[in-house]
Amino acid sequence: MRILQQTIIIFLLIVFISAIPVIMVVNPVEQKLYWDFSNLGHLYVDFIKELGNGGLGTYTLGDQERSISDDIGSYFITSLELLFFGVLIAVFVSLLFGIFLSRFKLTRLINILLNILSTIPDFILIIFSLVLAIMVYQITGFRIISFRQDAGVLNIWFPMLLVGISPTLYMFKLVTVKYYQLSGEDYIRTAVSKGLRVNYINFQHIYKNIEPFMIAELTKIVSLAIGNLFIIEYLLNVSGITKFIFQSYQFQPVTIGLFSMLLISLIVYISIRLILYIFKRGFIYE
Known part of the structure; x- marks a missing residue:
């Protein structure tokens, strides 16, 4: 049970760290940073769905969009x-x-x-x-x-x-x-x-x-x-x-x-x- 709890915490923590560029939003009017957690749940769901479909998604390398599974x-x-x-x-x-x-x-x-x-x-x-x-x-x-x-x-x-x-x-x-x-x-x-x-x-x-x-x-x-x-x-x-x-x-x-x-x-x-x-x-x- 402890290993399962640690695994879940690590999973949530890594996904949260990866989502920081998305949930940290800049307000150009007030010139301030603020946290927008509204998209965090969708990121978790989309990531799990992508893995469930047997794919890892894509990434951008320069001007090219490459498949992660091809290079990983x-x-x-x-x-x-x-x-x-x-x-x-x-x-x-x-x-x-x-x-x-x-x-x-x-x-x-x-x-x-x-x-x-x-x-x-x-x-x-x-x-x-x-x-x-x-x-x-x-x-x-x-x-x-x-x-x-x-x-x-x-x-x-x-x-x-x-x-x-x-x-x-x-x-x-x-x-x-x-x-x-x-x-x-x-x-x-x-x-x-x-x-x-x-x-x-x-x-x-x-x-x-x-x-x-x-x-x-x-x-x-x-x-x-x-x-x-x-x-x-x-x-x-x-x-x-x-x-x-x-x-x-x-x-x-x-x-x-x-x-x-x-x-x-x-x-x-x-x-x-x-x-x-x-x-x-x-x-x-x-």
């Missing part, structure tokens, strides 16, 4: 790839440098660098990365990014890295703090005094106690990645789900885009949880 498949896969690998990069880098390679001096330098970067807003980091990529192309002729939609790999791998910036900074700081906290615990000191190998301690003791904190913060990691995804797909002209939201301010495509983004975030969350579970079952002895 490729857009969905592109956004899913960017979000999944962005979050996966964050988890991999955080575990690698935050736990398993934390004893090396190079990792300390990386820790200082990431702490400095974490003080810079995400949007500034993304803009700086784009400017840096353009400078590299101007100096060396090596193309890192492309703003063409048919650029293939050039329009995928660099956005993946940018999507993972904010989640990596957040999770790396979390893992590093928990690592140093756990390193001072009595059972870790006992394991060290017994002469156990560092890798064994990291796998069997440190990681086992850090994993619950990572899982608890995974929803926030995914939300940070989604925030970057909106910015990156818009700036780099990536053909993802956000095209339904940014390229057309119509009610139907925006609603479909938000629901698709919700589904993508759920798939990514479950996938990362599954990867962490497989990693634990394969390397950690219970």
Whole structure:
């Protein structure tokens, strides 16, 4: 019953957010904004009818009117790839440098660098990365990014890295703090005094106690990645789900885009949880 209630609330909330451009009306005489909820019920009904008829509606792309069902498949896969690998990069880098390679001096330098970067807003980091990529192309002729939609790999791998910036900074700081906290615990000191190998301690003791904190913060990691995804797909002209939201301010495509983004975030969350579970079952002895 609780899941059903949450589903209904999420559905109503997403449709309401999509309807804001319609129900927020400008009065040209008084030059004021006011809310007009008279069309809200019709929007709900029309949206459900459209889905019931087996269609998703249309959206405007430039001067063209395209069918959402024709483009949503490729857009969905592109956004899913960017979000999944962005979050996966964050988890991999955080575990690698935050736990398993934390004893090396190079990792300390990386820790200082990431702490400095974490003080810079995400949007500034993304803009700086784009400017840096353009400078590299101007100096060396090596193309890192492309703003063409048919650029293939050039329009995928660099956005993946940018999507993972904010989640990596957040999770790396979390893992590093928990690592140093756990390193001072009595059972870790006992394991060290017994002469156990560092890798064994990291796998069997440190990681086992850090994993619950990572899982608890995974929803926030995914939300940070989604925030970057909106910015990156818009700036780099990536053909993802956000095209339904940014390229057309119509009610139907925006609603479909938000629901698709919700589904993508759920798939990514479950996938990362599954990867962490497989990693634990394969390397950690219970």
